[in-house]
Amino acid sequence: MKHLSAQEIRQKIRDGEWTKPTAGLAQNNAQANLVILPKELAYDFLLFCQRNPKPCPLLEVTDVGSPIPYLTAPDADLRTDLPKYRIYEYGELIAEVTDITQYWRDDLVSFLIGCSFTFEQALLTNNLPVRHIQEGKNVPMYKTNISCQNAGVFHGNLVVSMRPFQPRDAIRAAQITSRFPSVHGAPVHMGNPKLIGIDNLDEVDFGEAVTLKENEIPVFWACGVTPQAVAMQSKPPFMITHAPGHMFITDQKDESYSIL
Incomplete structure (x- = not known):
């Protein structure tokens, strides 16, 4: 395929x-x-x-x-x-x-x-492995405590997708994905997930959990599943x-x- x-x-x-x-x-x-x-x-x-x-x-x-x-x-x-x-x-x-x-x-x-998923090829091209692709899983996604701007009947909180990286690779990933504002752009958060309302990375709201290796940090991007959380x-x-x-x-x- x-x-x-x-x-x-x-x-x-x-x-x-x-x-x-x-x-x-x-x-x-x-x-x-x-x-x-x-x-x-x-x-x-x-x-x-x-x-x-x-x-x-x-x-x-x-x-x-x-x-x-x-x-x-x-x-x-x-x-x-x-x-x-x-x-x-x-x-x-x-x-x-x-x-x-x-x-x-x-x-x-x-x-x-x-x-x-659109910017993941750019990450791979720059030798930044994408964990859910490596593990053959669906990307992990989480509801956050970050409020979206209301519009008419629609209101709710941001959903994020997560990809783990070593700290220096996380910075590079942010630089690369910032080139793609039409597909979520740069991350919205790096590091401690509790700061954005995620208590446990193993408990995903959508997708599947992936391995977080020693010395890696989770990097979070805004996610297009947000409308589903908003619908709920x-x-x-x-x-x-x-x-x-x-x-x-x-x-x-x-x-x-x-x-x-």
Whole structure:
């Protein structure tokens, strides 16, 4: 799978041949988080993204009723081309599915949000190993005590993803990822997780825990799963998202989102 093109991987996902997390797939192609909402809530969520660009950097917003992301992958279908989706009603997770065709409605608007998987290739290119890829796991994600800026009906706290590094490598990782503001950019925190409300790194809210080796520090980036935590608090009547770690793979190259 690693050596297939983005289009080929999306086809395998559409055919049900890949239902696992997408970290490490289609290297050099940008990946995206997905949020789908009824039109009546779309403006509030657009405003939420504008006010919270670290966790919710927008890559594309689709036309009402269209599942086609014309800017980032015009031959794709957002109803079928992610490995796994989550369906929420009034903040409750009611289903996790591999195809949302049966849930699709003509009033839905899709938001593609930058994903930190995009900058991981830059880390690997600079000889900075990414632990969850090494261990074949989904990236660990945690709810924090950091409040997002409210917008309309949407409110809640930031979710972060974590990657461990030796201290000097953590600084280098911050420098590298700062070049990618469209996919979360530089870390929001390094070191003691309790300072941002995380009591135990082994107890993840999303994804899977990874090994923290001796003399390593945890490094935390804003995460596109934040809208799912926000949905649980804001309780919109209907919302579809990607399942954490199961991203949409675009046709856009990672470097197209780099500022240097």
